[in-house]
Amino acid sequence: MPKQRILPHIILGVLAASEDRLSGKQITDYVYREIGEFWQVAHSQVYPELKRMVKEGLIEQYAVAGNDKEKHYAMTKAGQDKLEDWLTVPSEETPQQKDIFSLKMFFIRTMDDERIVDHLRGQIKLLEKHLQHLINRKESLFTPDYIANNYGHYLVLERAIARNTAQLDWLHTTLANHKD
Template structure:
């Protein structure tokens, strides 16, 4: 008899992100939702076009969202929250977070498998990681200036906090790279 470990499947997060996007601005097309991932949410969560559209279809079937077209353009589909979808989003937001997600950090994974402090690849890896972090930090600071420019807009406080957190995290990672390099 084989004994195995039962691993609970990860709860899908993508539908809740889509619900949140629709809660911010009612009636959005799949393309507009996808653009949110490219422009805003992509700073901390990635989803591809090929993931979003099947999820929209499931969410319509679950009655979390509804779709409609506008007169004169029946090819463009707009999505909006249903009361059931609003309730699902609220329940998800208020649900306690009981574990931190595992990050898929390739740099850390590769570094983990280097066994000797004198390995010449370490210096190269650190330089490459530093360049990537600096580029991302510059991008986030530019977004902060573009979106907030010293003012937190009503209705976007959470976005502001996440952006500030991401900037702090990148700065901290750069400090850590300085300490391990010396």
């Protein structure tokens, strides 16, 4: 069975979150800014997907007055239904992860390999910086009113903070044990 296309659901979700019609660039920027912490989409993927979605009747394309090249998009009723159906079904997949740190650690063969400490310290530095970014984002975005109207976004950010904190705990413990 072919894998389900996820990008249409992302685009539909972005359009649902907006009160205006959006251009492909605005959709891409929103994905990068708001969803990029846990899902990456290449700029080159968005425009072909928008064309497919117009053909499928999930979104409508509108010309921009005075600019023949720029197109804006809005969700149709069929698009709203598709998004709602997708949101209703719980995920049956574990989170996807491509983790270079884990891949490199996997291929280090012996306990006395000096690269282990370098990798652990490097990962600690990266995750501490990323954790601070997540905390700053939470503090700058999430007022009580914003949480009430964007609760899913809040939960995803809380999960990312908890995951980074747990990874840092493991890294610090592993580094301390490795030195002993």
